[in-house]
Amino acid sequence: MQYYSLNRQSPPVDFKEAAIHGQAPDKGLYFPEHIPVFDSSFFHNIEKMSNEEIAYQVIQPYVGNSIPEKILRKIISETINFPIPLAKLNEKIYSLELFYGPTLAFKDVGARFMSRCLGYFAKERNEKLVVLVATSGDTGGAVANGFYEVKGVDVVILYPSAKVSMVQEKQLTTLGKNIHALEVNGNFDDCQQLVKQAFADKEVKQKIFLTSANSINIARWLPQQFYYFFAYRQWPDKKHPPVISVPSGNFGNLCAAVLSHASGLPVQHFIAACNVNDVVPEFLKTGDYHPKKTIATISNAMDVGDPNNFIRILEIFEEDISELKRILSAFSITDDETRATIKKVYRQYHYVLDPHGAVGYLSLERFLKKNPGLKGIFVETAHPVKFYDVVEPVIEEKIPLPPAVQGIMDKYKVATKMDVDYNSLKKFLLKL
Numbered sequence: 481m482q483y484y485s486l487n488r489q490s491p492p493v494d495f496k497e498a499a500i501h502g503q504a505p506d507k508g509l510y511f512p513e514h515i516p517v518f519d520s521s522f523f524h525n526i527e528k529m530s531n532e533e534i535a536y537q538v539i540q541p542y543v544g545n546s547i548p549e550k551i552l553r554k555i556i557s558e559t560i561n562f563p564i565p566l567a568k569l570n571e572k573i574y575s576l577e578l579f580y581g582p583t584l585a586f587k588d589v590g591a592r593f594m595s596r597c598l599g600y601f602a603k604e605r606n607e608k609l610v611v612l613v614a615t616s617g618d619t620g621g622a623v624a625n626g627f628y629e630v631k632g633v634d635v636v637i638l639y640p641s642a643k644v645s646m647v648q649e650k651q652l653t654t655l656g657k658n659i660h661a662l663e664v665n666g667n668f669d670d671c672q673q674l675v676k677q678a679f680a681d682k683e684v685k686q687k688i689f690l691t692s693a694n695s696i697n698i699a700r701w702l703p704q705q706f707y708y709f710f711a712y713r714q715w716p717d718k719k720h721p722p723v724i725s726v727p728s729g730n731f732g733n734l735c736a737a738v739l740s741h742a743s744g745l746p747v748q749h750f751i752a753a754c755n756v757n758d759v760v761p762e763f764l765k766t767g768d769y770h771p772k773k774t775i776a777t778i779s780n781a782m783d784v785g786d787p788n789n790f791i792r793i794l795e796i797f798e799e800d801i802s803e804l805k806r807i808l809s810a811f812s813i814t815d816d817e818t819r820a821t822i823k824k825v826y827r828q829y830h831y832v833l834d835p836h837g838a839v840g841y842l843s844l845e846r847f848l849k850k851n852p853g854l855k856g857i858f859v860e861t862a863h864p865v866k867f868y869d870v871v872e873p874v875i876e877e878k879i880p881l882p883p884a885v886q887g888i889m890d891k892y893k894v895a896t897k898m899d900v901d902y903n904s905l906k907k908f909l910l911k912l
């Protein structure tokens with residue numbers, strides 16, 4: 481499989497080159513030259529297949545010759561070594577629970593797959609890779625955990641001091657070994673600015689092989705399709721495919737869902753579930769795409785004013801907006817509505833939503849109200865304990881800490897403090 485740049489000013493590359501570099505030289509996102517299509521027997525037999533086998537069939541055409549079969553199968557089994565269940569709330573609504581990974585959010589699958597691919601490529605190249613990433617919270621933990629003890633790869637994570645949650649900070653700073661946490665005396669934008677400077681620094685790039693781990697990387701984006709095949713495998717009414725509601729920020733996850741449908745996965749309709757950062761809902765309403773300043777909300781992993789991956793969704797539909805609107809609806813949900821939904825669902829079903837899942841739930845409920853014959857799935861993208869400060873006051877209960885987090889809270893934080901000063905970062909990188 482070859483990947484072309486959506487800016488169309490760089491030559492196509494294979495999976496390996498696209499994964500190592502993240503972005504094309506012309507700064508475009510990589511996109512596969514063709515989308516593989518499964519025949520109907522694959523879906524007929526899906527209940528008999530293991531998750532590992534399904535994942536292998538889904539991702540192999542995209543990886544092509546870049547990774548041998550035996551190694552790719554090992555990478556997959558390490559990537560999805562936790563449950564991904566579909567939980568029933570009522571006759572019409574199911575929750576796809578993507579929070580059983582080590583950092584309790586769906587980003588674990590993409591980060592684990594990507595880290596193992598890069599680890600394999602680094603071994604092949606005999607050269608140390610340095611992954612540099614700025615985080616506002618969730619991405620850093622998933623990336624740190626994914627790359628932990630991966631040989632030949634060092635990870636440097638910049639996070640804004642005192643602006644991530646306690647759980648998130650522990651996930652970044654307690655691993656050690658090849659994971660280096662830099663606690664920056666500034667905000668997320670400062671962190672991102674420092675990272676950009678490093679990528680633009682010729683001297684640094686000459687001395688170390690620097691790469692990024694953000695969500696536009698195909699090795700993080702493509703494996704997110706697994707969830708939707710696993711969901712369909714568990715869907716009880718195969719004659720009536722589900723509506724799927726995806727809480728969206730940068731639109732990587734929804735784009736992977738739409739891609740799996742383009743490969744033949746039966747889905748009735750998709751919903752882009754957004755908070756008040758409503759660029760995409762506005763676009764579907766008016767036809768105008770206007771990036772906006774980010775608004776802070778309680779579903780903060782979706783606070784994105786200019787979603788990176790939406791352009792890939794347009795590419796899947798070859799820019800045919802009316803076709804896109806036939807399959808995709810969008811909703812914008814306020815913080816008050818999000819809290820009310822968490823409360824209502826807890827009362828009604830004794831089910832604890834996190835704020836992102838609540839946006840997904842309410843969007844689905846609104847769509848089903850207008851389309852009473854249908855049934856659907858909302859994606860629960862994080863464990864509610866990650867956002868206990870929002871959720872606990874609403875449900876008026878304590879959320880028990882899952883075992884994965886209990887251990888981490890007792891560990892010591894190790895982080896290098898740094899001012900917003902590029903020379904300090906440069907010194908740190910060159911000493912690795």
Ligand SMILES: *Cc1c(COP(=O)(O)O)cnc(C)c1O
Pocket residue numbers: 585586587618695727728729730731732733734781782836861862
């Ligand atoms: C990152 C994230 C999202 C948004 O996913 P995108 O792929 O960026 O649209 C939603 N919920 C949670 C909990 C996240 O961490």
